[in-house]
Amino acid sequence: MEGNGHSGSTAREEYEVREHDVLVIGAGGAGLRAAIAVAQKGMSVGVVTKSLLGKAHTVMAEGGIAAALGNVDPDDSWEQHFIDTMNSGKFINNWRKVEIYAKEAPAGVIELEQWGALFNRTEEGKIHQRPFGGHTYRRLAHIGDRTGLEMIRTLQEKLLTTDAEVYMETTVTKLFKDSQGRISGALAYTRESGKFILFKTKAIVMATGGWGRIYKVTSNSWEGTGDGIFLAYDAGAELVDMEMVQFHPTGMVWPPGVRGILVTEGVRGEGGILRNANGERFMERYDPQRMELSTRDVVARANYTEVQEGRGTPHGGVYLDITHLGYDEIMKRLPTMHEQFLKLADVDIAKEPMEVFPTVHYNMGGLKVEPESCATTIPGLFAAGEVAGGLHGANRLGGNSLGDLLVFGRRAGEGAAEYVGQSTHAAGAPDEEVQEEIRRVLEPLTKKPSDRDESPYLLQEELQEAMMQHANLMRDEDSLKEGLRKVLAIKERIPNVRVGGSRLFNPGWHAAQDIRYMANISEIIIRCALERKEKRGAQWRLDCDELVEEYGKINFVVKKNEKGEPVIERREIPPMPEHLAALFKKEKTKV
Numbered sequence: 001m002e003g004n005g006h007s008g009s010t011a012r013e014e015y016e017v018r019e020h021d022v023l024v025i026g027a028g029g030a031g032l033r034a035a036i037a038v039a040q041k042g043m044s045v046g047v048v049t050k051s052l053l054g055k056a057h058t059v060m061a062e063g064g065i066a067a068a069l070g071n072v073d074p075d076d077s078w079e080q081h082f083i084d085t086m087n088s089g090k091f092i093n094n095w096r097k098v099e100i101y102a103k104e105a106p107a108g109v110i111e112l113e114q115w116g117a118l119f120n121r122t123e124e125g126k127i128h129q130r131p132f133g134g135h136t137y138r139r140l141a142h143i144g145d146r147t148g149l150e151m152i153r154t155l156q157e158k159l160l161t162t163d164a165e166v167y168m169e170t171t172v173t174k175l176f177k178d179s180q181g182r183i184s185g186a187l188a189y190t191r192e193s194g195k196f197i198l199f200k201t202k203a204i205v206m207a208t209g210g211w212g213r214i215y216k217v218t219s220n221s222w223e224g225t226g227d228g229i230f231l232a233y234d235a236g237a238e239l240v241d242m243e244m245v246q247f248h249p250t251g252m253v254w255p256p257g258v259r260g261i262l263v264t265e266g267v268r269g270e271g272g273i274l275r276n277a278n279g280e281r282f283m284e285r286y287d288p289q290r291m292e293l294s295t296r297d298v299v300a301r302a303n304y305t306e307v308q309e310g311r312g313t314p315h316g317g318v319y320l321d322i323t324h325l326g327y328d329e330i331m332k333r334l335p336t337m338h339e340q341f342l343k344l345a346d347v348d349i350a351k352e353p354m355e356v357f358p359t360v361h362y363n364m365g366g367l368k369v370e371p372e373s374c375a376t377t378i379p380g381l382f383a384a385g386e387v388a389g390g391l392h393g394a395n396r397l398g399g400n401s402l403g404d405l406l407v408f409g410r411r412a413g414e415g416a417a418e419y420v421g422q423s424t425h426a427a428g429a430p431d432e433e434v435q436e437e438i439r440r441v442l443e444p445l446t447k448k449p450s451d452r453d454e455s456p457y458l459l460q461e462e463l464q465e466a467m468m469q470h471a472n473l474m475r476d477e478d479s480l481k482e483g484l485r486k487v488l489a490i491k492e493r494i495p496n497v498r499v500g501g502s503r504l505f506n507p508g509w510h511a512a513q514d515i516r517y518m519a520n521i522s523e524i525i526i527r528c529a530l531e532r533k534e535k536r537g538a539q540w541r542l543d544c545d546e547l548v549e550e551y552g553k554i555n556f557v558v559k560k561n562e563k564g565e566p567v568i569e570r571r572e573i574p575p576m577p578e579h580l581a582a583l584f585k586k587e588k589t590k591v
């Protein structure tokens with residue numbers, strides 16, 4: 001529905017008004033799947049994406065979708081997938097979320113296939129499944145090493161058969177609530193024209209992905225600045241496990257311009273061997289049983305340690321060798337990796353090993369949601385995909401994100417639709433609140449020049465450096481405290497950000513919005529990392545270098561107080577019900 005904004009005087013800004021039963025923020029796998037679910041319930045849905053449709057982060061996913069289909073290893077089961085995921089997450093996962101995921105991921109994959117996704121096949125014609133780190137069985141359904149691309153293509157085509165409206169290059173900057181604290185709308189601006197849109201809506205599905213760009217070396221795209229998690233936190237939502245940042249063991253290291261780009265775990269899944277500069281297959285020392293197919297936290301620490309202790313390659317990484325597979329098989333199973341290394345690094349991976357080193361990849365932490373419907377603690381706000389926490393605990397297993405998008409994307413969409421079906425209140429936001437937010441967003445463009453002006457790019461760079469230096473793969477109290485000091489100093493300078501030019505396609509203006517999200521999230525990550533004094537999954541505290549049983553019983557939950565400061569609560573994890581706990585009695589856990 002189109003409407004007029006307010007004409008107003010020079011101090012007022014016109015804005016367009018749109019109304020939907022449900023607004024989905026994000027057009028990655030989670031957002032698209034949620035929007036399809038809403039449309040299937042016969043409700044009006046708007047999908048907002050700050051980039052173009054088809055460009056979301058999900059498109060970069062390579063290795064596959066983890067689902068216990070049992071196509072290649074018939075012994076696989078949802079129970080084993082549950083056990084593997086809890087073991088990898090070191091038992092701080094939300095066990096109910098994991099149970100739902102393990103049970104429903106196979107149906108998610110089959111549905112995607114029915115909607116047209118062209119998976120690799122076994123000889124009998126079933127969906128092929130490849131091995132991945134930490135999965136007991138061959139479990140990753142995949143489309144070569146371009147699984148995310150095919151997922152997005154399929155979901156997009158499905159979405160286009162519905163009445164969903166898509167708003168591309170449109171960036172949300174604020175969520176509105178009514179006097180009862182329920183979601184009532186969101187404000188966005190378009191990147192092309194800089195015009196504002198007020199979305200009136202009773203329910204929002206937050207599906208904005210992760211925040212890997214707060215680090216300098218990352219596999220994440222420019223979109224990963226953490227907008228959605230901050231907007232929800234700012235509106236009063238709870239966050240969980242924020243200290244858990246996944247460092248993927250294998251990012252490119254050379255040449256410098258491509259440092260951090262992902263080398264898919266599919267390479268190790270297909271038999272890739274890690275060696276140090278002395279030619280030693282060093283995983284024998286770190287996890288002799290699972291070797292290269294150990295979990296990401298273990299392999300990342302191993303790669304890091306090899307380099308730290310002087311056994312690194314000339315460019316500061318370790319070798320990853322897949323040459324034994326031969327050119328033909330590589331082109332069949334890992335064509336993107338072959339092209340990536342040939343084009344970017346002039347390395348033919350069929351003839352020589354790759355050089356790799358850990359890169360920031362994923363955020364296990366996120367918005368705290370109720371597992372059945374993905375509802376956050378704000379009425380009307382739902383969340384799915386990487387922006388939501390709980391599923392992965394202290395360490396995500398490869399392939400468990402793409403499945404998460406399908407399972408919980410659908411549940412979030414259905415949860416939001418059901419909520420709207422039961423609500424009778426009005427959506428919208430008072431004009432004064434809208435004008436206030438517009439003024440805030442425009443401030444970097446409208447403020448007068450001063451000698452205290454800050455560049456958003458330089459602040460982002462400083463922040464990324466600080467996070468690399470102080471909240472990296474390994475952490476200790478002194479360094480984290482120093483990192484916190486730097487991040488807080490950067491936060492204080494954000495009000496001085498000023499950018500030149502107009503609103504039209506102005507990347508500086510967008511960067512000025514992003515730095516607020518990035519700095520606040522960084523602060524929360526560091527504060528939580530300071531609280532968790534142990535080594536658990538992705539949290540590797542050098543000064544508390546062992547697993548502490550007590551910390552296995554709690555999540556750190558963060559909420560904003562009245563002064564706008566983050567408050568961390570230690571919240572006990574409810575005990576696992578007997579039918580799930582019994583699964584571990586047979587299994588020797590590897591915590």
Ligand SMILES: Cc1cc2nc3c(=O)[nH]c(=O)nc-3n(C[C@H](O)[C@H](O)[C@H](O)COP(=O)(O)OP(=O)(O)OC[C@H]3O[C@@H](n4cnc5c(N)ncnc54)[C@H](O)[C@@H]3O)c2cc1C
Nearest residue numbers: 026027028030050057058063064172209385386399401402
């Ligand atoms: C290189 C790479 C390879 C990977 N491979 C795998 C794999 O093989 N298997 C696996 O399970 N996982 C993999 N992952 C992880 C997985 O791809 C991501 O976790 C997942 O795709 C995230 O999906 P999402 O829907 O939550 O968000 P995204 O796909 O990140 O989409 C976020 C959406 O939100 C929009 N958005 C953000 N902020 C705003 C805003 N303010 N206003 C409006 N819109 C906004 C963006 O424009 C985008 O449309 C990989 C990740 C990377 C980086």
